[in-house]
Amino acid sequence: MNASNIAVLQREKARRRPGAGIGKAMTTPGQIVSLVVLVLPLLVALYMSFTDWTPTRGSLFQASFVGFDNYSDLLIYDTRFLQAVLRTLLISVICLALEFSFGLGLAVLFMREFRGKSLLFSAFLTPMMILPVVVGYIFWMLFQSNGPINQMLEFVFGAKAAVEWFRSAPFAVTAVIITEVWHWTPLFFLILLSGLNSIPENPVRAAVILGASPGQIFWRVVLPMLKPVIIVAFVIRSMEIIKLFDEVFMLTRGGPGSSTETISLYIYKLAFNDFQLAYGAAAAFLVLLGSLVLVHLMLAPVRDQLLDGGR
Amino acid sequence: MQRKPLTLVQTILMAMALMVVLFPIFWIVMTSIKPPTDWNASPAIWVPSKPTFVNFKTLFDPDAIREYGVGGVSQSATKAVLGSVLASVVSTCISVIIGLFSAIGISRYANGSKATPLIILSGRMFPPAAIAVPFVIMFSALNLIDSYSGLIAIYVAVTLPFSTWMLKSFVDDLPREVEEAAMLDGRSRIMAHLTVTIPLIKGGLFATSMFVFILNWSEFMFALVLSYSNISTIPVQLAKYVTATAGTLYGVQAALAVLAMLPLVIVGYFIQSHLARGMTFGAIKQ
Amino acid sequence: MSMPKLELVNLTKQYDNADVNAVDGINLTIDAGQTLALLGSSGCGKSTTLNMIVGLERPTSGDIRIDGVSVVDVPAGRRNVGLVFQDYAVFTSMTVRENLAFGLEVRKTPKAEIQRAVEKVAELLGMSDKLRVSARELGGSELQRVAIGRTLVTRPSILLLDEPLSNLETAARLAMRQELRRLQRDIGLTIIYVTHDQVEAISLADRIAVMNGGHILQTAETHEMCERPSHVFVAGFLGSPPMNLLRGTLEPAGNGHLFHAGPLRFALPHTAGGAEPLAADGARNMVLGIRPEDMALCPADQGLFAGAVALVEPRGHESVVTVDVGDAYIKVVTPMRNAPGEDETVGLAVRAESLVFFDGETGQRSAHLHS
Numbered sequence: 001m002n003a004s005n006i007a008v009l010q011r012e013k014a015r016r017r018p019g020a021g022i023g024k025a026m027t028t029p030g031q032i033v034s035l036v037v038l039v040l041p042l043l044v045a046l047y048m049s050f051t052d053w054t055p056t057r058g059s060l061f062q063a064s065f066v067g068f069d070n071y072s073d074l075l076i077y078d079t080r081f082l083q084a085v086l087r088t089l090l091i092s093v094i095c096l097a098l099e100f101s102f103g104l105g106l107a108v109l110f111m112r113e114f115r116g117k118s119l120l121f122s123a124f125l126t127p128m129m130i131l132p133v134v135v136g137y138i139f140w141m142l143f144q145s146n147g148p149i150n151q152m153l154e155f156v157f158g159a160k161a162a163v164e165w166f167r168s169a170p171f172a173v174t175a176v177i178i179t180e181v182w183h184w185t186p187l188f189f190l191i192l193l194s195g196l197n198s199i200p201e202n203p204v205r206a207a208v209i210l211g212a213s214p215g216q217i218f219w220r221v222v223l224p225m226l227k228p229v230i231i232v233a234f235v236i237r238s239m240e241i242i243k244l245f246d247e248v249f250m251l252t253r254g255g256p257g258s259s260t261e262t263i264s265l266y267i268y269k270l271a272f273n274d275f276q277l278a279y280g281a282a283a284a285f286l287v288l289l290g291s292l293v294l295v296h297l298m299l300a301p302v303r304d305q306l307l308d309g310g311r
Numbered sequence: 312m313q314r315k316p317l318t319l320v321q322t323i324l325m326a327m328a329l330m331v332v333l334f335p336i337f338w339i340v341m342t343s344i345k346p347p348t349d350w351n352a353s354p355a356i357w358v359p360s361k362p363t364f365v366n367f368k369t370l371f372d373p374d375a376i377r378e379y380g381v382g383g384v385s386q387s388a389t390k391a392v393l394g395s396v397l398a399s400v401v402s403t404c405i406s407v408i409i410g411l412f413s414a415i416g417i418s419r420y421a422n423g424s425k426a427t428p429l430i431i432l433s434g435r436m437f438p439p440a441a442i443a444v445p446f447v448i449m450f451s452a453l454n455l456i457d458s459y460s461g462l463i464a465i466y467v468a469v470t471l472p473f474s475t476w477m478l479k480s481f482v483d484d485l486p487r488e489v490e491e492a493a494m495l496d497g498r499s500r501i502m503a504h505l506t507v508t509i510p511l512i513k514g515g516l517f518a519t520s521m522f523v524f525i526l527n528w529s530e531f532m533f534a535l536v537l538s539y540s541n542i543s544t545i546p547v548q549l550a551k552y553v554t555a556t557a558g559t560l561y562g563v564q565a566a567l568a569v570l571a572m573l574p575l576v577i578v579g580y581f582i583q584s585h586l587a588r589g590m591t592f593g594a595i596k597q
Numbered sequence: 598m599s600m601p602k603l604e605l606v607n608l609t610k611q612y613d614n615a616d617v618n619a620v621d622g623i624n625l626t627i628d629a630g631q632t633l634a635l636l637g638s639s640g641c642g643k644s645t646t647l648n649m650i651v652g653l654e655r656p657t658s659g660d661i662r663i664d665g666v667s668v669v670d671v672p673a674g675r676r677n678v679g680l681v682f683q684d685y686a687v688f689t690s691m692t693v694r695e696n697l698a699f700g701l702e703v704r705k706t707p708k709a710e711i712q713r714a715v716e717k718v719a720e721l722l723g724m725s726d727k728l729r730v731s732a733r734e735l736g737g738s739e740l741q742r743v744a745i746g747r748t749l750v751t752r753p754s755i756l757l758l759d760e761p762l763s764n765l766e767t768a769a770r771l772a773m774r775q776e777l778r779r780l781q782r783d784i785g786l787t788i789i790y791v792t793h794d795q796v797e798a799i800s801l802a803d804r805i806a807v808m809n810g811g812h813i814l815q816t817a818e819t820h821e822m823c824e825r826p827s828h829v830f831v832a833g834f835l836g837s838p839p840m841n842l843l844r845g846t847l848e849p850a851g852n853g854h855l856f857h858a859g860p861l862r863f864a865l866p867h868t869a870g871g872a873e874p875l876a877a878d879g880a881r882n883m884v885l886g887i888r889p890e891d892m893a894l895c896p897a898d899q900g901l902f903a904g905a906v907a908l909v910e911p912r913g914h915e916s917v918v919t920v921d922v923g924d925a926y927i928k929v930v931t932p933m934r935n936a937p938g939e940d941e942t943v944g945l946a947v948r949a950e951s952l953v954f955f956d957g958e959t960g961q962r963s964a965h966l967h968s
Contacts, residue, residue: 022500023420030413030475037468041445060448109325113314122580124332129579131529133546134568137553138335146353148338182335187590194587194597202686209651210700210751211674224690232594239435246531250553267440272536277444284441291436
């Protein structure tokens with residue numbers, strides 16, 4: 001292998017891949033930006049998570065290296081962290097179950113024919129277009145002691161039915177759940193309706209001819225065909241709901257006490273109230289790890305179908 | 312097979328669902344046009360007897376706000392609104408332009424690894440609160456805290472993977488032959504992309520831009536962490552109105568919320584046909 | 598006379614915005630154990646008829662009777678009619694066994710009985726070793742067998758197949774043809790094939806009903822339909838190549854008739870075979886039909902037609918020669934060794950008895966002249 005051979009090979013390679021230079025030129029800006037503004041901070045945060053740094057103690061590079069101490073502290077001693085994790089998971093599971101059920105019900109209704117369908121479709125999609133802080137704010141108003149929700153409860157169930165939503169833990173959590181479900185059910189609706197519209201008709205007809213009832217057709221023929229779509233919907237929502245912050249911030253700020261404190265709220269508190277930056281970074285990486293495992297597990301059944309170029 | 316119509320029960324259910332969906336929106340719109348006397352009524356008033364648009368004016372009137380100023384809120388929303396517009400529009404443009412070229416590069420020239428989807432997914436799973444920390448560190452070193460440049464930089468960084476991925480899915484949908492035909496016509500490769508590829512994905516480009524705009528406009532935490540006295544965005548201002556006054560500014564808060572909502576609801580309507588694709592990162596196309 | 602298995606009585610289907618009925622008052626009778634092919638090109642109404650027999654669509658008027666009992670008000674799942682779709686529509690999320698068992702499971706049949714029925718049908722179709730395989734992993738003809746098996750398990754009294762051979766490659770087609778015939782022999786089902794492919798129809802069914810424009814033009818045993826089409830449309834549809842059809846006028850002339858179509862004119866003798874000659878003043882519009890197999894090449898001045906050869910298509914041991922006779926093209930089938938070269942002028946000799954006339958207006962085979 002001498003220099004001229006190598007040069008010839010390189011020219012051949014370039015010729016075989018037409019426009020390779022252009023391609024590189026086009027992706028380079030994106031790669032630079034990602035590197036500087038995304039990868040770099042992540043690496044800084046990763047490094048930070050292995051130190052004991054707080055800003056009161058000087059710069060980051062003066063902080064001492066503590067290995068996995070932050071991580072083990074979080075997992076073993078930090079009950080507040082573990083509670084935040086469990087709480088977030090609980091809220092997520094309940095929200096996802098409700099969003100899926102309502103979304104599916106609505107999608108099934110939309111498989112029928114009726115007037116004003118496209119207008120109603122737009123209307124039902126509206127909640128998910130609204131900013132999370134605004135959604136949090138709206139429901140903060142609705143759940144006030146003298147607000148409309150209590151008024152309606154009193155109207156239906158009598159004077160004692162009104163609830164101090166933000167003063168007691170279970171009610172505060174319920175308020176968070178209701179807010180989230182209102183906000184994001186349209187996403188399940190949208191995705192499931194897409195799915196229902198794309199399943200082939202003939203297997204359904206075949207099931208009809210074989211004598212199946214509508215319920216049997218739905219459970220045994222339609223839903224299995226929807227499986228990939230359902231999993232995508234769950235994965236997408238799970239990834240977002242674990243980061244739940246804006247709505248809860250506006251509704252309860254994590255209270256009463258820490259009874260509605262989600263993971264993101266706890267990390268925010270650690271970083272920006274307590275200035276436990278290194279500790280907070282470690283918490284964040286733990287959450288990232290957990291999410292990755294969760295998503296990997298959820299995607300396993302449909303992995304091949306999905307990563308085929310996103311089709 | 313023709314589709315069947317709704318049964319009576321189903322119609323009732325749908326009507327109920329519609330009421331649940333529209334009620335909160337109804338409420339905030341009503342609150343935004345309540346005169347100040349109605350704000351703290353107990354029980355809360357549903358429909359004001361004398362609706363008024365004065366709250367929207369108050370929002371932008373520093374003196375009027377100061378009158379209500381309880382707990383130190385004497386800011387009009389002008390800076391926040393301008394700030395949101397600036398930050399969202401600029402970061403959207405940058406993100407989409409860079410993302411567009413990256414998308415073409417990845418789609419047509421196979422640059423970028425197989426791990427790219429995984430990286431993008433991971434990016435979406437990282438709690439923003441934590442990633443805000445290194446940004447704060449970096450920005451304070453660069454004097455970018457409390458500046459729109461810093462905020463825009465973060466918004467671009469956070470939305471770039473998304474805009475790249477979305478646009479890539481639109482470019483993927485376009486057959487390569489289209490560019491090859493343009494090149495056979497004598498155009499250079501880059502001209503082919505500029506004059507053929509990009510115009511043909513106009514719809515997708517618009518949808519992606521709107522998506523990114525929605526993400527940036529709605530963004531709360533980074534703005535919260537990075538803003539002190541110089542910069543502000545609408546979500547941050549809304550939070551300030553709420554936490555500082557704990558309820559007494561209902562009408563004005565609601566007016567700001569409605570202002571924030573309106574562009575997104577309108578935009579959402581126009582990109583409706585691409586919503587599924589955007590929300591599922593291209594996994595599902597309507 | 599025993600009860601026919603299936604009767605369609607004046608069956609009509611009209612869609613809301615249409616001027617023309619998709620299916621227009623058709624009548625059809627099928628006896629038990631028969632096979633019938635419903636043949637026609639797309640848009641003729643055969644798919645609509647299929648859907649109505651099965652129960653997926655409701656007729657606008659008319660009746661459908663199975664074993665003498667009207668089933669128009671019986672829902673699709675209870676008519677005991679099976680349907681195999683053109684694209685098979687197998688349940689891809691289930692195994693072969695689950696697919697086969699589906700029809701019985703939804704009827705809450707006891708497990709043991711389902712087991713027996715599934716295994717029997719699987720054996721019949723040669724799928725016993727594939728029961729546990731997921732439907733996603735099956736190939737084309739296997740999917741078709743699962744689709745057939747799925748309906749057989751429920752023991753339908755009538756089986757309908759929609760374009761059963763069209764999705765198969767040639768080799769599989771041959772195999773499936775034999776398989777279907779064997780099934781029919783073994784089980785004695787009444788089978789209706791719906792197809793646009795006349796070769797498929799001829800090879801699969803004992804009887805054929807040809808549909809066009811919502812009407813059934815002729816129903817007959819297969820061989821009779823090929824030999825004696827009773828309608829000009831049928832004549833032009835069956836056969837490869839199909840019958841040559843010339844539109845023209847027939848008038849009485851001297852001791853016989855004169856037929857002219859454009860520049861072509863020729864005289865025809867009377868027939869002896871009981872057909873009536875035209876009345877002296879009765880010139881009529883007629884379509885003359887001649888089968889490609891009923892003609893022979895001859896010197897140009899000796900045949901009924903003459904013209905230049907436009908195309909010669911070899912087909913194994915014979916060739917199809919297309920001759921330009923002036924206003925029309927006539928196709929004749931001739932043994933390969935007799936095939937002329939292109940642009941040669943040839944004559945076509947026809948036996949008078951093999952000429953067929955169809956009424957120019959109704960399309961019906963004419964009672965005049967030869968039948």
